[in-house]
Amino acid sequence: MRSGGSALNPRRWWRSAGFAWAGIRHVYRSQANFRIEVWAGVLALGAAWGLRAPIAPVALACALVLSLELINSALEAVVDLSSPELHPLAKIAKDAAAGAVLLAAIGALVVGAAVLGPPLWRWWRLGAG
Structure with a gap:
């Protein structure tokens, strides 16, 4: 279906x-990994x-993981x-899309450790001391 009118x-x-x-909403309801990623974010x-x-x-890393999970779900449906x-090519497409989500999630963990690690360490040291 063509959309009419201005993009504005x-x-x-x-x-x-x-x-x-x-x-x-559909992906949130139907995909457990997406729900886990939303709440982790x-x-x-x-x-x-x-x-x-x-x-x-942190917000950018979360958005990247969630966006790729949405694309992964769309690709799986198609x-x-x-x-x-x-079919072997269908498996490759699905596995590659899942791999993209995995790489983004690993990157998000690295961002989380780099951004949240130092202040979390300071908070823990002050509470323990």
Whole structure:
């Protein structure tokens, strides 16, 4: 279906945003990994806020992981639609998309350690001493 009107039309923007939220809701309801990643992100952002650490790198790392998980879910759905039977190329596509999420998650852990580690260490040392 073609979309009509200007990209700056607020009505068109809200309609598009509604479709995007529908996709996010579907993935949240149907994918356990996405739910885990959402709540891990909430905890990481809460820790950054509570420790007065920079929030932007943590938020960006969380957004990257969640975005790639959404793309992974979309790719899996398209592969399942186009190749309902097992096929080696379908497996490669799904595994590669899952690998992208894994790499982003590892990167997010590194960002979390770098950004949250020092203030968490200071907080722990002050509480223990």
